[in-house]
Structures are given as structure tokens and as C-alpha cells.
Amino acid sequence: MSEHVAVSKVTAQTAEYSSALPKLLTFTLALAVGPISAYFLSEKFLWSGNSTYAAITAIVAANLVLVGYIITSMNEDNQTPVVTSQEKTESRKTR
């Protein structure tokens, strides 16, 4: 009986936090791909070969990814307390 409770709790938790994994993967890809592609693309198309400005563009892109991540994590934190309180009241009812 306790095994069923544990399994359902794990699956409920993974369902609840499965929205976190796509976000994390998105930000990982953004941080891996964004700055270096910003460097090469801006060097070629924006700054006509000036590599210092291209490096500055890449750094701005990296810091934008960071700011986006901080804002996303703060917004997610404002959403999750609704779900966790519902889940806790449901689990109390099933017992």
C-alpha cells in the first residue's frame, strides 16, 4: 500500500515539474548556441569584420540569456505554490 502511495507521489511530482525540463533545455541550448552564433553572425553581417564589437554583441547575448533565466525562474515561482497546495489537499483527502 505504501508502495502505491510512493509511486503515485513520484509520478505526480514528475508530472508537476515536467514543465521545468523543457525550460531548462531551452535555456541550456540558448546559452550554448546564442553567444557564439551572435559573435559570428554579427561579425559578418552587422559590424563588417570588426571582431571587438562582435565580442561585445556575444557578451550582451549571453547576459540576456541570464536575465531571461532569472525572470523565468521568478515567474515560475509565482505559479507553483497554487499546484503544490492543491496536491497536498488531494493527498490528504485520499488518505
Place this chain on the structure above:
Amino acid sequence: MSSCPPYAPFFGFGGVAAAMVLSTVGAAFGTSKSGIGIAGVGTFKPELIMKSLVPVVMSGIVAVYGLVVAVLIVGGIQPGDYSLYAGFVHLAAGLACGCTGMAAGYAIGLVGESCVRAYVYESKVFVTMVLVLIFGEVLGLYGLIVALIMNSRAAEARCI
């Protein structure tokens, strides 16, 4: 003695390696140390994990600083017309970025671990953590700025 000896690219590529390797050492320390704290937090309050990953993202940015400087320096090295002056400039630029990245990653790791553990008990620590982490990451940014300024002067010397 020529001002463009054939061993000049040794120093240039040494700068490339220093920028990438040393900043990655700092980022690895920052990621692992704060990851240890996040593993401790995650066992008690898994809903705080997304916010607790901010130090890890900042460590990644320190590594990106090193990557950008490495790519920047590599773009300026050529086999033929490369002066020893440019080699020294590139070496110094790579070392500046790499060692400051190491310092920044070290700071981010220590701050990230303890602030993430404190965040379990007091939610106002989050803003403090982000502020302190930004100050730590800015150390790497200073090294990057100096590396950029130095690299822009590398093409000054001519071969005689």
C-alpha cells in the same frame, strides 16, 4: 632579430588555450559547488530548484566569456605575418580573461552553495544571492573587457 619570428604563434595560441581552459576551470568549480548545494536543497524543497539553478547559469556565462575571448584571439592569429608583439598581446589577453574567469567561478561557487542552502529557510535571500552573484560574475567581465582592449592593439606591430 626579426620582429616576426616563426615561434610567435606559440604565445598567441597559449593565450587562446589560457582563456578557454582557465575560465572553464572557474566555471567548473562554480557549477559543481553550487550543484552540491542544489542537491542538498532538492531533497527538502524540490520546488526551489529552478531558482536555485541561477548560480549554475552564471557559471556557464563565465565559461562563455572565456570562449568568446578564445574565438576572438584565434581570429587574429595567422601563420605568416604575425609579430612577437601580437603574440605577447594575445597571451596576456587570454591570461587576463582566463584568470579572472577562474576567480569569478570560484566566487560564484562558494556564494551559490551557501546562499542556495540559506534560501530554503529564508526566501528573501534570493535577491541577495543574485546581487552577490552578479558582483562575482562582473569580475570575469572586467577580465574580458581588458582582453578586448588588449586584443584590439595586437595588429599594431609590423614585420621588419
